[in-house]
Amino acid sequence: MSVSKRRAVIEVFGPIPLDAELLDWLYARRHLATVRDGKWRELAYIVELDELETAIRETLARIRERDGGRIAREVANRLADSIAAK
Secondary structure, eight states, X not given: OOHHHHHHHHHHHOSOOOOHXXXXXXXXXXXXXXXXXXXXXXXXXXXXXXXXXXXHHHHHHHHHHHHOHHHHHHHHHHHHHHHHHO
């Protein structure tokens, strides 16, 4: 494990536990926006993705409960097609 890489990652993300794979992954993303997440920092896009996934799952569950599984699958398929087309 490169000491300079480890130092650069800790400077951005805080004193997080690191293995070689995570170190390389975070080092390549050290220039991206971060947000505070407990003791250290997390990549902002990961936090936003988690929030988006939660909102989508909750919305699809609400649609499934209200309108049934077939409609929920139709909505999920339209969403997937819409994302894939962009």
